[in-house]
Amino acid sequence: MVSLEEYFIEPEKCINKKKFQPVSYLRRKFSLVKEISKAELNITALGLYKGYINGKAISDQIFMPGFTYYKKRVQYQTYDVTSLLKKGLNVISVMLGDGWYRGKIGIFSKRYFYGEKTKLSAVLNVNFVDGTTDTITTDNRWNATQNGPILKSDWKDGEVYDARRELIGWTELDYDDSNWHEIYQGVYNGAIDPSEGEKILEHERFTPEILKTPDGSTVLDFKQNLFGYVEFTVSGKSGHKVKLTHGEALDENGNFTLKNLIANGLLGARGTFQEIKYILKDGIQTYKPNFTAHGFQYVKIENWPEEVKVENFTSIAIYSDMEQLGSFECSNPLVNQLVSNSRWSQKSNFMDIPTDCPQRERAGWTGDIACYSSTATYLMNVNKFLAKWLKDVALQQTEEGCIASIVPDVGLPSFADGAAGWADAVIIIPYVLYQAYGNEKILEDQYESMVKWMSFLEGRAKKTHSSRWLKKNPYKNYTIDYGFHWGEWQEPGRPMSTDAIKGFFKPDFEVATAYYAHSAYLMAKIAAILGKSEDAENYSTLFENVKKAYRYNYTSNGIVNSNRQCKYIRPVAFGLISEEEKIVNITKLNELIKENNYKIGTGFLTTPYVLQMLSDYNFVETAYNLLENTERPSWLYEVKKGATTIWENWNGIDDKGKPTDSFNHYLMGSVIGFLFSHVAGIRSLEPGYNKVSIKPLPGGSFKFVNCIYRSVTGLIESAWKIEGSKFILNVEVPVDAEIHLPDGTVYYVSKGKHVFSCTLKHHVERI
Numbered sequence: 001m002v003s004l005e006e007y008f009i010e011p012e013k014c015i016n017k018k019k020f021q022p023v024s025y026l027r028r029k030f031s032l033v034k035e036i037s038k039a040e041l042n043i044t045a046l047g048l049y050k051g052y053i054n055g056k057a058i059s060d061q062i063f064m065p066g067f068t069y070y071k072k073r074v075q076y077q078t079y080d081v082t083s084l085l086k087k088g089l090n091v092i093s094v095m096l097g098d099g100w101y102r103g104k105i106g107i108f109s110k111r112y113f114y115g116e117k118t119k120l121s122a123v124l125n126v127n128f129v130d131g132t133t134d135t136i137t138t139d140n141r142w143n144a145t146q147n148g149p150i151l152k153s154d155w156k157d158g159e160v161y162d163a164r165r166e167l168i169g170w171t172e173l174d175y176d177d178s179n180w181h182e183i184y185q186g187v188y189n190g191a192i193d194p195s196e197g198e199k200i201l202e203h204e205r206f207t208p209e210i211l212k213t214p215d216g217s218t219v220l221d222f223k224q225n226l227f228g229y230v231e232f233t234v235s236g237k238s239g240h241k242v243k244l245t246h247g248e249a250l251d252e253n254g255n256f257t258l259k260n261l262i263a264n265g266l267l268g269a270r271g272t273f274q275e276i277k278y279i280l281k282d283g284i285q286t287y288k289p290n291f292t293a294h295g296f297q298y299v300k301i302e303n304w305p306e307e308v309k310v311e312n313f314t315s316i317a318i319y320s321d322m323e324q325l326g327s328f329e330c331s332n333p334l335v336n337q338l339v340s341n342s343r344w345s346q347k348s349n350f351m352d353i354p355t356d357c358p359q360r361e362r363a364g365w366t367g368d369i370a371c372y373s374s375t376a377t378y379l380m381n382v383n384k385f386l387a388k389w390l391k392d393v394a395l396q397q398t399e400e401g402c403i404a405s406i407v408p409d410v411g412l413p414s415f416a417d418g419a420a421g422w423a424d425a426v427i428i429i430p431y432v433l434y435q436a437y438g439n440e441k442i443l444e445d446q447y448e449s450m451v452k453w454m455s456f457l458e459g460r461a462k463k464t465h466s467s468r469w470l471k472k473n474p475y476k477n478y479t480i481d482y483g484f485h486w487g488e489w490q491e492p493g494r495p496m497s498t499d500a501i502k503g504f505f506k507p508d509f510e511v512a513t514a515y516y517a518h519s520a521y522l523m524a525k526i527a528a529i530l531g532k533s534e535d536a537e538n539y540s541t542l543f544e545n546v547k548k549a550y551r552y553n554y555t556s557n558g559i560v561n562s563n564r565q566c567k568y569i570r571p572v573a574f575g576l577i578s579e580e581e582k583i584v585n586i587t588k589l590n591e592l593i594k595e596n597n598y599k600i601g602t603g604f605l606t607t608p609y610v611l612q613m614l615s616d617y618n619f620v621e622t623a624y625n626l627l628e629n630t631e632r633p634s635w636l637y638e639v640k641k642g643a644t645t646i647w648e649n650w651n652g653i654d655d656k657g658k659p660t661d662s663f664n665h666y667l668m669g670s671v672i673g674f675l676f677s678h679v680a681g682i683r684s685l686e687p688g689y690n691k692v693s694i695k696p697l698p699g700g701s702f703k704f705v706n707c708i709y710r711s712v713t714g715l716i717e718s719a720w721k722i723e724g725s726k727f728i729l730n731v732e733v734p735v736d737a738e739i740h741l742p743d744g745t746v747y748y749v750s751k752g753k754h755v756f757s758c759t760l761k762h763h764v765e766r767i
């Protein structure tokens with residue numbers, strides 16, 4: 001039985017909120033009188049913990065207990081610690097840091113957002129060989145101190161570590177803690193749930209190149225942008241101070257910069273940000289941070305006491321341990337790098353919760369993951385990871401059903417909640433998980449919160465008609481013209497600040513109404529899957545009505561007239577107009593893109609769809625031209641500029657070389673889904689790939705594609721090449737499959753490996 005709620009303790013009596021708190025160290029000795037057969041430790045914290053038994057780490061997991069909506073729940077972990085214990089005296093020791101609980105979080109870098117004092121609760125259940133048991137808890141027999149080496153450990157600012165203050169041997173049994181102080185009783189009123197996400201672990205390691213930048217600084221370039229930290233070895237004199245600052249870019253002069261991340265100081269990240277300050281003890285020493293990490297590729301080194309040598313630095317990537325599912329390789333090396341960039345942005349931002357970026361905000365923006373989720377399912381198994389986060393989405397939902405823009409909450413004003421395309425994550429993501437992994441349970445688990453969101457939308461549509469033009473509108477009750485909406489967001493040339501202000505004063509209700517329809521459409525499907533036929537019927541009627549409202553309000557007889565690419569894509573992708581109208585609109589989109597010299601013009605919301613829509617309506621070469629374009633703005637412009645992750649802003653580096661905004665936002669990497677579903681043509685015909693279709697799409701400069709997807713039903717391979725005018729396709733499927741060749745022939749095959757070929761009639765060789 002786990003009864004962690006009874007055993008919360010606090011290591012601090014009172015704190016000075018104006019200062020940063022040093023990390024707390026806690027320990028307790030206990031005696032086990034018999035031979036042990038099994039021992040399990042259940043442990044959690046408000047803050048971040050690292051635990052040891054008899055000097056050994058209880059796990060290689062880091063940043064535990066993970067990030068949840070602490071106002072309502074925290075997770076606990078269970079570790080089998082049998083091998084760490086022995087008959088006789090033992091000691092358990094724990095370090096406790098601020099983490100998300102009271103460290104700086106979110107866009108405004110709020111501190112103490114969830115609470116002021118860190119708390120720990122642990123229950124160690126021991127079974128003895130003779131069948132009896134014993135339980136050790138976080139009772140009043142623990143001692144604590146704040147007099148250790150970590151003077152500050154902030155989630156966004158970084159760590160201050162004084163190696164002279166190290167508590168040598170503090171995790172060992174014979175350490176003398178008699179000058180430590182007592183602990184205090186703590187209370188936590190939220191739920192304490194078993195850990196359900198993926199383990200957060202250290203992964204890849206990189207050795208840097210050393211740069212001497214024009215301003216004379218020493219900068220390490222690890223060649224890969226990531227979320228993680230640097231482990232370093234240094235030797236020098238006691239008291240010598242070194243500083244490491246972590247950033248993603250060099251500026252237009254080739255110097256280290258944080259300006260792209262600090263957004264002119266607006267985001268509360270002025271001054272200290274992603275810094276490690278280390279004070280040396282005598283001799284050789286190795287260090288890596290404990291309760292902080294950074295988004296970075298470059299590290300500026302200051303006051304290093306000896307020659308800076310590459311072998312003394314390693315960057316370590318940190319992310320949730322998800323199984324890699326898909327790989328894609330083709331004849332265009334820039335596209336291959338783009339796939340790698342997307343995978344790395346996914347790794348950097350799938351850190352217990354899906355974040356927008358791993359440096360500036362590190363926040364669970366609902367819209368970012370709603371748009372990217374489908375691509376995410378191809379690259380890695382994100383089933384458990386997203387299911388864990390969706391629980392918090394539902395927990396944070398208001399009584400009226402409003403869904404937040406950021407989950408878990410980091411203090412964004414609530415007016416920004418309920419935004420179209422962001423809040424709809426509550427419906428979109430469970431459906432994506434159902435499609436990709438056949439996870440029907442997630443639909444059941446989240447159904448209540450989806451229904452609540454729908455009734456929120458229905459209320460919103462019916463009660464408020466702020467715009468005059470809507471007053472006499474026959475569809476006014478099915479049109480959303482209220483609330484804050486981020487809109488399409490991050491179209492090329494539209495700065496974030498302008499979009500955010502517009503979202504408040506002049507929100508784009510076309511987007512809001514389109515998402516209302518789309519959510520109703522998905523709800524009709526979800527309700528039908530769950531056998532709720534009455535709900536299914538109601539939602540499909542609602543969809544039809546909102547669809548009519550959309551067509552009436554935002555198109556002229558189904559035809560869009562706009563100079564923005566997103567406006568054509570949305571009604572087609574969401575099925576809001578007739579087939580004939582779709583053809584006209586995508587034809588117009590094709591013209592617009594051509595006039596724009598095949599440059600991308602979409603933002604967050606329609607980037608996932610643009611290439612799919614073009615190729616589904618036979619503008620395959622336009623889709624490839626957009627994909628393979630290397631002029632700004634485009635995906636491959638970023639690659640040519642040396643990107644190793646996906647940029648937030650299409651104009652991330654301007655002509656002068658000036659970096660703007662985050663370099664590690666996965667969202668625009670949503671194009672990778674198109675490579676799997678269209679270019680390689682791997683699609684699921686029944687949820688969880690119980691029936692598969694392979695419909696490859698040759699085009700552009702592509703001479704071959706090798707694509708593998710480890711679906712839940714088994715390995716799927718689509719590998720094609722072009723030899724002269726001959727198209728050759730090798731497939732492997734784990735279940736029955738339809739094979740569609742580019743010449744229009746269709747084959748029906750069963751499980752196994754198959755080879756096909758055909759002549760490419762209209763294939764134009766490109767140079």
Ligand code: BGC
Nearest residue numbers: 356357361365367368486489
């Ligand atoms: C974040 C996003 C987010 C957006 C809201 C930005 O500051 O980084 O990715 O979705 O705000 O539109």
